[in-house]
Amino acid sequence: MSGLSRHYVVGVIGLAIGLALGLLYTWVIDPVELVNTYPALLRTDYRQDWVRLVALSYVANGDLEWARGRLQGLDQEDVATAVQAQIEEYAAGGRSADTLRSLATLAEAMGVHTPAMWVYLYPPTSSPPAAPIAPSRTPTSTPTPTSLPLASPEPTVPVPEPTPIPTPTPLGSSPLVTPTPAPMSTPPPPTPTPPLLARLHLAGQEQICEPGQRPHLEVVVTDERGRGVSGVEVWLMWSGGADRAVTGLKPQRGAGYADFNAEPGASYELGVGELGMPLVTDLQVRPCVQDEAEEPLVGSWRIVLGPRPLEGELEGESGS
């Protein structure tokens, strides 16, 4: 190697050493210090807490523009996750309907959509844009929401037992009957369909015996076609207490699913909608029937709540 090229090699080595020293100093010893940061740079947990704080402030001041300003620049997914978690936590904690309604309003404004929100966003006189409930087969005079009660964690007046109203069989339902067109001047009076909540009853009950699981009560609310109905408020009541859940908060378990923990020895009642209308009474977790060799196991219950058939449907079924 000639003397000149050796000098260049030494120069390059010096350059590398200098570069390394420079970077060590600027990145490790004396890095740029940010002191005027903004919420989007916060660590994920702090960022989500920021969103929660904004949501709670919105509950207090009701200023949507203010809330939007505080959430500006944040990742939409962060906002959605935090607001959704807060709604679910507050719903499970039995917070007031006003608080939940405010949170749901903010969530909707931020583009978050969860089944639990529908309960608070849409009062019983209106329907959500994509209600998960199938339309009734019986003609109705006015659109009647079949679920989605206004949530109210406080005990309220019991809902009276509904009286099913006979409904006309839809024309052309039987091939043996020639439909007679009704005169245009006297159309058959439309009969209102009782809402789904008022028609729910115990449609099935099954004991679940799975080792390693805490005793619990699974509730599935279904519509006429057996599809899960989300956004239904389910109450578990026992002597000296009550707990509430909303169906659909665990989408992986199905739209109509909700569950509660249960204690052996306690007797529970299960109701839907407004507190005070038990559909299932004297519900207790019991030991599973097992072989003597197996360890004793307390089973859980899977309760299916479905609508009672309307009288018209019963007549139609019995007549066919």
Next chain:
Amino acid sequence: MDEQVRRFPKWTTFCVGGVVIGLALGLAVGWWLWPVQYTNTAPDVLRQDYRDDYMTMVATAYEIENDLQLARARLELLDPDVPSAPVTDLAERLIEAGGSAADIARLQRLAWALGALTPTVTPYLGDQP
């Protein structure tokens, strides 16, 4: 010997020159071109207006959730030693600036719960001592 003496300065020149240029490059890259990126910051390095928002929101959340431990934990991110200090400071600044009475009252209720009060803001507490 003469040859070694003649070569030594040239070798040193190349080495020192390289180190100096490398150092300059390193400083330029590390401070301007490619500085340390802060993405996981804590609330204590937020800009002052965001810090003020944060404190006001913590006070509001305390009013709704009534969870003093959580409020204290949140404020400790701003001042681990005296969590109530930034709150009373903000309340006094809001009073001087003619800020929202509701915000001042919330901040002072939180400060009172944390055991810190200043004479300036006591009237905003209403019925509380």
